[in-house]
Amino acid sequence: MTTYFNYPSKELQEELSRLARAIVAPGKGILAADESVSTMGKRLQDIGVENTDEHRRLYRQLLFSTDPKVAENISGVILFHETLYQKADDGTPFVELLKKRGIIPGIKVDKGVVPLFGSEDECTTQGLDDLAARCAQYKKDGCDFAKWRCVLKIGKNTPSYQSILENANVLARYASICQS
Structure with missing residues (x-):
């Protein structure tokens, strides 16, 4: 392949x-x-x-x-x-x-945090769905960089592997989309 x-x-x-x-x-x-x-x-x-x-x-x-x-x-x-x-x-x-x-x-460019299902009160960030179109428009309108926020809850049992993986994937997609 x-x-x-x-x-x-x-x-x-x-x-x-x-x-x-x-x-x-x-x-x-x-x-x-x-x-x-x-x-x-x-x-x-x-x-x-x-x-x-x-x-x-x-x-x-x-x-x-x-x-x-x-x-x-x-x-x-x-x-x-x-x-x-x-x-x-x-x-x-x-x-x-x-x-x-x-x-x-x-x-x-993020659209806020939402609960991460199946976690101990952890969250992930939303806003990837239309990010490419928004980034293209923001670039035309004069912006040259973007900010995205992810939150990891620090505690005895957190961040969980699920939360780390989810937020790392979200950040990677955000970076890839913004740089394209």
Whole structure:
């Protein structure tokens, strides 16, 4: 039986390598600004601000339009879907604002955790079903990397072999799809 492998083109390999080196550049890190609407609601509530589209946009604008020197220490920003399509007061899309500062926009692509059947209260992550189409669109819309979250429960009997295997497979599929 012959096995065929899908290898990325030389151009794609070079792009992925360039992005990886830029993201992990010495002295730099990734800003996680991918809070969901509900998480943003908690943050805004803590400061007495109503959770509206406009207040979330203004909060993110504050993060992305601060002193340009922030780019000396931030290589990339993980965005939430809503944020990807928001704009600054002057009409500049946040993605453009970040790119002008030399910051690489990324996007959260998982769709949350769900219970892992047959486990001791463990979970796996959903969102692989339409990931290829979403990644292609996010790339067109300016994102150059993606974030996916898996959770392993640490305890006396966890993580289970089932959970490790399931989450490793999910992460491998995510990586393969995102790089294609």
